Amino acid sequence: MSASVKSYIGTWHDYANGVWTLTLPEREAGVLAAALLIFTGFVASQAWNITKFILHQTRVTDGVRDGLWHQQQVAIRNSDGHMHALWSLLSLAGAWFRLLGTTRTAARSFVLVFFSLASLVAWSAAQLFVSYIWTSSGNNYLVGSGLCGVVYPVTANLTRNSEKASVWQVYYGNRLEEAATYERPCYSQDPDPALCGRLPVPRLNWTAGDGGCPVLEDALCIKTNTTPVVMDSGFINSNDHLGVNAEPKDTIEYRRIATCAPLQGTHAFYNKSEALALGYQFEYYYGHNYILGTNYTFAYGVINRFRVGDYRLATFEYDPTPGLKVTWKPNSTMFDRTDAKISLFFLITDYLRYYAPVYDMWFLTSNSFNESTIANTSDGPVELWEPFHFVRIMACEEVHQLCNRNLPGAAVDQCANFTLAVDQVALSQKMALSPRQNSTWVRLRAALLETSLFDIAWKLSEPIEAARSVLDGSQYAKLPVNQWRREIGRWFSIGLAMVQRGMVEFVTGPALEEVQQYFVDVGGDWAVLDDCRAQRVRGVTGVRNFDMKGMLVLLALGVSVAVVGLTLDTIVGSAHAILHKGEERRLLWLMDNVFQIQRVAFEGKGVGGWRKADATVPVTAEGSFPRVDGTEKSYPRLSGVVYVTTGGAKTGEDIAADRLSLDSNCVDEQSSGPIGSPTR
Template sequence: MDNSVYLGVWTNWSRGPVLGLTLTTTRERGNLLLVLTAFFISFVATRLWKIFCLALHRSYSTSEPRDTVHHQQQVILRNSSSPESGILSLLRLIIAYRSSLKGRLIRRLTPVLLAILLLTGFTVAGGYSSSISSSIGDEALARSDNCALIDSSTTISSFNLWAAYSSKRIADATQYAQHCYTNASAGMPECQKYVVDKIATNITNTSAPCPFEEQVCQTKENILLDTGYIDSHESLGINAQGGERFAFRYVLHCAPLKTNGYTTTISLDNGTWAAYHYGTSKSGTSDNRTVRPFTYAARDIREQYDITGYDHLQEKRYLLGQVLFCTIHSLTRIAYAATSAVGSVTIDGKPHPDYEIMPISELTRSDGDVAIVFLVGNGVQFLERTDDAWYRATAKSAFIGNGQTTGETQTYRPTEAASPMGCVQQWQWCNLAYPKDVGCGPLASQNDAVEGAAPLFNLTSQDLGATWENGSTPVGTRLTWPLRVTLLSGSHIVYLLNNLGGKALTSQDRFYSGVQFPIPNNQWQQDVTFWWKTALSLIQAAFVETVYASTDTQLDPLRRPPLNEEDEKMCRSQARAPAMNKRSVWLT
């Protein structure tokens, strides 16, 4: 990536049209330019001193008789070649005639003072000449011939390629979030890939109210995370003038859910299952949907914890969801697979009937998309009781030992077969050509946020179309291009958790061989915060990675190049940092 930056003159709009005028060149040429700049400064200093001497000589010239000092001073001004030689000659003159200059010393010192100021100024300028390469940081303008979005496909082989590519991106974003979305990350080399090390979170409220109807939430202290307005230029590095920028906002609001009154037991040939009724769920293609009368099902808690011995414990791992698939006509045909979350999509203020779930009224939000995340203990033993509202490991379980020490330890397990958490996601899009109080669409579900903001970008629902791609005007592209980039970033919480599975839990840092070591009572909030940071990291990466789309030819069926000239312009406007082998020089 460091070899794919624009070389030449461009304007960094962070500093305006004048101070932002920038030249990006190779480091070798940049070093040569700095040496030449220092030499040029000294050359200019000598010529400017000559101009000062001429001006002073003319101002002191007169047809009236003057003393010897006057004529000597005029000779020095006429013949001194540099400020330092002029200072030395003038000081010698003043010292030699100091006794006869009483009352006129200040006037005689004027050329000396001017020479000192000139010499000092240009010496400082020469010393700071190297700073012109860092006066705007190491930002460079990204440039690549591979600008493209990588999208999924309907064929199985292409989908598998996309899944592998997406999984690698999420793994990278997870590592970046762990290292760079911390208070101690400033200055770390691995955190200097983008114009900012992290997208700031404007609001972190760990005592937020229930995001749904209050009776369905497990606790009154829930978590709300809000980016505030993410400026496309300042935070994402899309280099543009103030009136050509956009902003978007992302809000995540989560709460553990009550299970009492929302659970039934299902007995099948292969065991007993707990079914959770937070809405009906669907699976299959749009032409052949299977509708289930429950959202999710997990094996009975007693069957999950039917374990004997420490060796069997080592195989136990958390499941973020163990979804039960069955036909609508019979519950005797069953299979299950690990997943993380299920979600609904809100369109025109109502849940879309053809999506994954149709939530119950208590969980319905007209101004956001709903996701439900299920945590399954799956035999994991807790070394200590935890009252965390999502993990809920308060029931006594087996006594275990590690086979190396004497004695056994009382462990604990969850009280529920699965523990649900409900989340609401909201988005908002703004055209920064307008004041923020009138230039933003509604804070709403993903679909409604886009539709509500479209008129601010001179677009209609018909202009956007079903794929939200038609924004061929400069204004329209400020919505459609970033929208497509963020949609394909993998940052949506449902997709993110389905990909990460158990790795999405920060409690894994204190997990070993099927045993969960002590965790705090706000562990679930730490988990949600980690999902949030990973999602923001994916958004950061998506804009730069779109410019440098993978050159793997296997991904060619998934490649979606810019649709028009305005999309190309957005690609050419992407700034990034640092340019490790380049040098950006301030030209003004």
Template sequence: MSNYTIHTGLWVNYDSAPALGATLTVSIRWGNYLIAALSSLVGWAGASAWSIVSFYLHQRLAAAREKDVLHQQLQVHFRTAGSFLDSWLDGIGLHKAWKGRAEKVKRRTLAVSFLALVLFALFMAAGVFVAEVATKTYQDVLVLAKPSDCGDLSFMMDESDPDKLAGGIDELTSWYNNGAFWGRNYARDVYVERRGRESGFSMSELPFIGHETPCPYTNGTTCLGPNRTEGAAWRMDAGPLDSHIHFGMNAPADERVTWGVTATCAVVDTQNLTTKPYWRLEENDDGTTMNNTYIGILQQFDEDRGEASNLMFEVPLYLKYQRTGYRSQRGLWTPGLNDAYNKSITGYPFNNTEADMAMVSTTQGRMFYYDRVDDPYFMAHRSNTSEEYAMSPNATVYYASQLVTVMVCTEQQQICNPHTDQCTPWSGTLKLQGAIGNNTISLNHAQLATALRLIASVSSMISQTARAATNLMVAEKNGVRGGASLPPNQWIKEVELWFAANLANTQANLLEWIAKPWPAGQVQNYYKYINLTAMDAPYQRANIMEQKDRLCQNQLVRSSTTVQNFSVLALTIVIVFCSALIITALVMPACVGHFRERRRSRGLTLSEAAEAGRVARLADAKYNVLAMALRGAGVENWERRGTSEIPVTKGSVTVCPPVEKNGLPAYPCTSCAICRVPSSSSSSSDSVSDTEKKQKPKLKIDIKSMSGSTVDGDEKRQNSGSKSFIQKLGRSMTEHTLVASPVEMSPTGDDKSSIAEGDRITSLSPAPPIPKKSRTRSQ
């Protein structure tokens, strides 16, 4: 098999339009990273989508004229909306709190939860199914192979150098034999036993059909069926096979060709063929000299009994008596070749100038079966009960009815131009090569390069059929002595396996065309009889080297568990859609706000809904909600800087912690110098007596002098409301106006320093040190 590696990166699969076929191939590791990043991006897009929805709903709610508290809470919710889960829980919480206290609570509150839940489910599913943009890690994927030594494989046959000629012949024979055995094993696993096998082919098996056809031989011989009765031939058709779809030569539709092959085989009757012993040497080639070493079958089709009188089969006589199992040989003929060997089966009744032919002869020696075999090619009817190798000495076994059986096969090929509907005639290999070389079917340059590559890689069934008995399934099943009986159509199974094996060999040769089976830089050690300079010769003669190089870069192969393919279109859609949501969520509030402010700065008025939305967006912001709560507690002097929505105070302010009253938290007077947080016992309504509840809240203030001296509690209470005491402190104290809040209750009510809730008092606390740089401004 070829020595290809896998291309990673961007490429186009021309199974569909370029936009749809754009593919990114990465390793499994980087594929996992990419899927994780896409899932995160989808999650971010989901959060952004909720932000967009919340912005829209907030503006819709803000435009309403009549509002209740629930309406305002929903408005604040959408202004400060968090995640899907937060909104879902908030909707449920609002429903429970307002149930029975406002109109249409269920519709108004649970709609929030439902909307959040739907969007959450939608984007959660999108985050999971985003992995569908990639192929599965447990599936085979089509990828591009990296080329290495592209071109036709050519062996050097230098007749002037006997050693080089012999070495080239040996290398060529070895290459053919290795391919034949590999193809046969592959076809047995994939086509016959229907189990997977690693190959790298873009299509693991090529489709073909087999069916009976009338016997093509009607004079001089006939076709045999079960029990050697007169029967039909068996025809196998593959095609038209698309160069892209079936062979993985990745190309647009206008650069493809189709190829078809058909083979017809028949078991033939040899009784009318002269059978005589003969001697193979030239002086005895007339077949009249008996030697008793070989048995030969000679076909008499003219007066000449010499070298051209069709040698079909030869077999050593001793095979008749020794248990050597199956032995097969073949004779070939290809129209256009004039050597005697390739004329071996020409003439009557097998004369066919438009097909490659093979005559395959098989002897079974002393093979035996435990049941009669009616198959015409492996027919065994001669019984015997004294076979020493049988399971039982008394068992009846059956031997082959004939020493030699003969099968004749013809094969034709055709290449078509799918855009002009022109096809070459069905013919043998040489005539097909001539038709493509002369471009008789108007192929464009890309199609011509594809056709040249295809016919150079075709493994002819005739040239590869039954190279030895190891190509027979029965030989693998029954060994060298005996075995189980065979079905009457065993010969059909054998020829279909040969046909499938040669389809597989053609696929393997196409892969070797782009990546030769030797490691890079090691040609001299593996295939030193290969002519590397001749690999480009047909393409240089046709002036299509550019198209040939494109074929090198575009061979599809199948890979498992090493890489992943990502649809570039799907990736683009996910990234663009998610990015659009994210960017919209980020810029939409700012853009809307900028547009509105720009209109106001020009003196243009906004619509009533737009103005309400603008103000509500400022008012319902979480920091502004806090500012409004603090303003209620006495913190003043708020402002916004520039376009910022965050309110700030003009100076530093001490904020007292919130306290609880009647089950509701509230901020106390925030102008206290030092705020004492009441204990749970003093703030709890359950632990306070009715008398204590009726008393006014008290506020205690600690005062420390600037110099660090302290004033005890009695002095504080005596002087808390004294103006003279304030005047004595002078500039060492700062003046604060406080709003009394229920920070701490006096248990007795006797405290004269108690301050009623709502009363305004003036208290003193040490003035903070003034920084040198800002002292003048403070003064």
């Protein structure tokens, strides 16, 4: 799998979590996130406009209307946000408590302070939760590389088969070792997010339990101090687990089941004459070996008995698919299934020494002996143990299943067993796969290539995990009684990891630079292009997801609140004027506006000629306004009228003439009634 993955940019539906997603580059995503927060702040201010209007209007009753009441009304009316209102109301309470008393002031301020504080808390929380639009929209991304293919050196410009084989072996070996490296932090323990955070899921969980003997002759399986194991991947959904983004009707399911057990060595025979001539000592008869052309499956040479080294592994597999070339065919009394494969694993220990007895039936030790040639043993000889037998055998049966949940009937009728050598077209037709399902099956079939237990054990550079604790021909770590289960469990996990990575590599290309030139685009030829465009991964850097549904809900609600907040007082005021009801509330809302308060103050000092006196912003052409009288600093007030114009001070006669002219010109523009009449 390529080290860097390019993400698709745009909107798409994530069928893993049901989120309609917008994916943007990090820079544009930052701008959008900031815009959403700014928009939410604007909506919060308009929501306060609604709240303050309701508070102001509901307080217009026949109750007490003293100075505190009027100032509270003004504070509410002219506040531009919940924080501003809260601070103004607290300031009022602080100013009035000496005159009215703490209890009375607090009681009369409580409701207003409560609503302003509640609004502040609620909208602050709302702005925090807005971030969920991009933080809770998932870590899934569509691959946008545009690649759709496989490594296929046969089509490359290679003249010799050895060159083609070499390219494939380099590629496959790297793929296998990468999966083995991935297995340790992601399967053998709780997945490390830093190391397991790029595939659609960190790992494909599987279960292990006791099972039956994988071969027909039940007596061959060792059941003393151990039990055959069944490893089951469960149903792996192409959308949920493999990241092929699709609706449920377009998904397929895959399942892998392996049953394994150590075997008795009863089929091993000693042939003295052959041993003397060829060095053979033990022959194991589990079926014909087509490579050697012998009736025995495997032979162990006597000369190796005295070799002190490491674990070795000899592997054999049999796939019953008709027409398939096989290297070994088991005896009919051992295996007769046509929808599964069987593998044999010969663990060769030669003359390994063990520092502790082993009761695992694949690594079993027997007699102990004293060894005095080991370094740093000044206290005397060291007790060591030797292998129970130089060759121990294990058999595994593997079954693969493909399922189409669109088929009628019970769940068991919706699945079919197959081996990895199956004719994929025939199986697709048998399972009645739709074109989209078939595309996923074609890609999955390519990802399954050479992922069996046999392939892992045969080609892995370090197939036996216990070998990590072998030094100088000695097994220094104490092996547990279930070591054999650990070994095959590791192979099983590596195989599943290869499937995971293979699905993604189909659309990202191989990571190994020397084989990238052999990556062949098959999207059109294999009719899998749409499936490739639907591949999900996680943890792509440089991009960010947004929840489109969340954004649209925020915008719809926000615009609605903003429209109401900007027009509520106008609409209600107009309704009061038309219906001739609630006039006092309308007029108090108007008069408590800071510009109306200013108008009334200036009129009291003789500034007249006001137009639009019943509007939110009254205006006047008057050019003479009073100044602040700072004579008494503890009691500031407006001074007498000082007439200031751009042409200098005017006389009283000039002012009188100006007023008469202004009044005669705008008398029709002034509203009637107490508010519209100029103060003289």
